[in-house]
Amino acid sequence: MTTMRLSDGLVLKRTYDPRSSRQSINGEQYVLHCHHFATLYTQLADDCGMLDGKKLMAEVAEDTFYDILRTYYAEHQVTGIPERVLVAEEYYAAMGLGLMKIRCAGPETGEVELLASHIDQGWVKKWGQREEPVNFMTSGFVAGAFSAIFDRAPRTYEVRETRSIVAGADTSKFEVSAS
Secondary structure, eight states, X not given: OEEEEOTTSOEEEEEEETTTTEEEETTEEEOOOOHHHHHHHHHHHHHOTTTTHHHHHHHHHHHHHHHHHHXXXXXXXXXXXXXXXXXXXXXXXXXXXXXXXXXXXXXXXXXXXXXXXXHHHHHHHHHOOOSSOOOHHHHHHHHHHHHHHTTOOTTOEEEEEEEOGGGTOSSEEEXXXXX
C-alpha cells in the first residue's frame, strides 16, 4: 500500500491486489484509463440514441463521486466547506480527470473551472474541436461534489457546461444551481 498526502487536503491510500489485478484508492476500486479510451466511451454516450447516454454518464459519475467524497469526509472528519472543496478538487486530479478549480461554492449556486481536462484534450487530439461540450462525467462529478460538500442528496444540483476546451476555449466553465 502506498499512502500519499496531497497539499493540506486529500490523503490517498493506493493498493494493488496482484491476485485479482485490482487497484483501489481509499478502498474504492478504480480503473486507470488513457484519453483515447475516455473519449471513446464519451462518444458512445453522446451517440447513444436508445437512451440519454450523456445523462446516464453524468448520473453515474454523480452517484459514484458523491459516495466517495461523503465517505472520505466522514472518515477524515472533514467538516469545513473550504476543506471539502479542496478535497473534491484534489480527488478529481487524483482520478486522472484533469485540474478542476471550484471558483465559487454556495448551497444554492456555484461556478467551477477546468484548467485542464483529460477528456477535452483527448477529444481534440482524436477528432478535433466541436461546438458542444463533452464533459458529461465532469458534470456529474461537480453535481456529486456540491451535494457532498453541502450535505445534500444527489440530484440536488443542475450543472451546465457553458464554456468548453473542446470548443476552443482555454478553460471549461460549469455553472451550478440547486434544482
